[in-house]
Ligand SMILES: Nc1nc2c(ncn2[C@@H]2O[C@H](COP(=O)(O)OP(=O)(O)OP(=O)(O)O)[C@@H](O)[C@H]2O)c(=O)[nH]1
């Protein structure tokens with residue numbers, strides 16, 4: 001599919017759950033790297049640590065920042081889908097997603113946006129030349145790299161970083177994907193979105209990023225997130241990334 005000039009501003013969707021120690025610095029950091037026309041949407045799942053209140057404060061004091069409050073924690077997938085719908089409804093031309101814990105360096109945002117002019121879906125990739133992971137334990141590295149390799153093999157696609165969550169979608173990609181039918185919640189959500197885009201014929205481009213471990217706050221990754229990715233990926237293949 002040939003990319004056309006984006007209509008509408010870029011929207012960056014930031015999911016948060018207990019990111020009170022990060023959110024204010026993080027929003028300041030991303031705004032420095034985004035064009036002035038860009039919008040930032042924080043999607044908070046009623047974080048017990050008060051992240052939602054801090055986000056409201058940011059929305060009040062900063063241009064182009066808004067918050068979507070959800071009732072309870074349901075995982076990354078449902079939070080992102082709610083954010084994507086809001087961004088599309090408000091006329092986004094591109095929709096970016098990234099973790100709100102500084103694992104994804106805001107310095108890469110211009111590169112993702114620039115590549116988004118050429119490709120339908122841009123992935124910030126740890127597993128191509130120039131990309132990498134620092135500060136992760138051997139076990140964590142093995143889970144991540146193994147997960148991407150497993151998904152690549154099962155799905156038969158060439159994308160190297162299928163589980164990463166630093167992405168830039170052209171709005172047409174999100175419009176074409178049946179968001180109602182996406183059930184994945186954790187890493188599987190990242191795999192499913194990329195696989196659906198490929199199956200729909202969209203062009204995917206990976207640009208290298210170096211991923212760092214979070215410094216503040218705690219991880220929401222657990223065994224159930226990994227297990228979901230393991231059992232869902234073959235189902236995606238069987239279903240050809242379509243709808244059941
Ligand atoms: N709204 C919302 N955000 C979430 C949820 N789970 C995780 N997040 C956010 O999604 C981003 C990635 O989650 P992390 O906790 O960093 O998970 P991770 O990247 O798998 O694990 P670590 O890098 O080890 O911390 C962060 O900004 C989280 O705050 C959720 O259920 N709802």
Ligand SMILES: [Mg+2]
Pocket residue numbers: 099101103214
């Ligand atoms: Mg993280």
